[in-house]
Amino acid sequence: MSNLEVEIAGLREAGRKFLQAADDVAASQAKISAEVDGRDSSVWGGDEPGGVFGDGYSKAHAEAMATLADIKARLYAAAAGVGKSASRLEAQEDEIAARVASEGGR
Numbered sequence: 001m002s003n004l005e006v007e008i009a010g011l012r013e014a015g016r017k018f019l020q021a022a023d024d025v026a027a028s029q030a031k032i033s034a035e036v037d038g039r040d041s042s043v044w045g046g047d048e049p050g051g052v053f054g055d056g057y058s059k060a061h062a063e064a065m066a067t068l069a070d071i072k073a074r075l076y077a078a079a080a081g082v083g084k085s086a087s088r089l090e091a092q093e094d095e096i097a098a099r100v101a102s103e104g105g106r
Contacts (some may be wrong), residue, residue: 007095011086015079022075029068036061 015082018079031079
């Protein structure tokens with residue numbers, strides 16, 4: 001049988017870090033959207049190279065924004081999952097401690 005030791009405070013800190021990372025991605029995504037969304041390919045120039053670049057950029061931008069949204073969602077989910085794990089482990093430890101105390105340490 002193997003032993004697993006978990007530092008609950010460390011888990012909670014990891015959850016906070018996941019949450020902060022998700023918030024940072026969300027802020028970056030919002031900043032990019034504010035700067036770029038709503039612009040069409042004309043921002044890159046009306047000549048042929050500008051039009052070609054702008055068309056390609058629009059598709060790449062949409063894909064990048066979708067990727068950021070996915071990363072953000074996964075980070076928020078990780079933050080929630082780590083937090084739940086910490087809470088469950090803490091409750092389990094409390095239950096075991098209460099049981100030992102009620103049995104007089106037997």
